[in-house]
Amino acid sequence: MKVIDIHTHPIFFGENAKPAETRKMIQREKKQGFVHVVALPDVLRYGRLPDEKQSRILNDEMISVVKIGQGFVTGFCGLNPKLGEKAVRTEVDRCVGEGTLRGLKLEVSCNALDPDMRWIMEAAEQYDVPILQHTWNQLYNSARSYHSDPEDTCALARKWPNVRIIMAHLTGCGIRGIRAARGIDNLVIDTSGGAPEAGLVETAVKELGDRRVVYGSDWPIRDLPTAVGRITGSAISSRAKQRILHDNAAEFLRL
Ligand SMILES: [Zn+2]
Known part of the structure; x- marks a missing residue:
């Protein structure tokens, strides 16, 4: 079965950043039957609030992963909305405006409903690229000021109906x-x-x-076969499995 993985971290806390290592990661994904992957930057290497220089380092790595992937990889641009409009715009213009990265990745710099998200959403709308927002249940967690609960990510999507949003982590979002x-x-x-x-x-x-x-897998933080098995082993139709493993992402990413 053909698979597109919409959530991978080829470089994680600095590991696999060398081109030879990146090539190995890509080979492993191809061996698993993957036909395309989304690569997300190493967003927490410098903590939850990377500065402008740190953001550039992480996004430059994504640009090189995309180049090594030769069409196999869609790279997303990591952003810290708290750096303000000018810094966000400059980085999006540099990475996405040039056409190299084709999505925006938000982690835990701020909550999805923070007023500073405006610059991100305007840029996503202008360049017509999707956003992947890290999301996890925050009901019993005091980190909600900067960590998005599914209610927050869904409210953001309702507020910006022209922006495509990936709410990450089904397990963390729950029923x-x-x-x-x-x-x-x-x-x-x-x-x-x-x-x-x-x-x-x-x-x-x-x-x-x-x-x-x-x-999506979150590989290499999570195990690839387990991530695929979550779909193949579920009690849904084979048509639905094909949609989840491949067709929906192909349509969503406009591949
Ligand atoms: Zn992730």
Whole structure:
């Protein structure tokens, strides 16, 4: 079965940054049957608030991964919204405006509803590129001021209906996150992160339909076969599996 992985970290805390190592990572993904992957920057290497210089280092690495991948990789540009409009615009123009990176990645610099997200959303709208927002249940967690709960990411998507948003981490979003995502056509949930939970993929398909769930692994933080098995082992139709593993991401990323 053909697979597109919408959530990978080829370089993680500085590991695999050498071109020879990156090539090895790509070979391994191809061996697994992957036909395309999204590469996300090493966003937490310098903590949750990288400065302008640190952001440039991480995004330059993504640009080189895209070049090594020769069409196999879509690279996303990591941004810290708290650096302000000028810094965000400069980095998006440099990385996305040149056409090398084709998406924006938001981690835990600020909550998805922070006013400083405006620069990010305007840039995404202008360049017509998707956003991947790290998301995890924050109901019992005091980090919500900078860590997005599924309710926050879904509210962001409703506020900006012309921007395509990937809400990361199905396990972290849970059933409450799936329900929050109902009726938001510009938002998909990726299945990356956390251990598979019985019934969760099935619930996502039942509540959202089979077009708004996309396969992701979070590799190498998570195990690739387990991430794929979460989809292949779920009690959904083979058509839905094909949609989640490949077709939805191909449409969403406009490959
Ligand atoms: Zn991730």
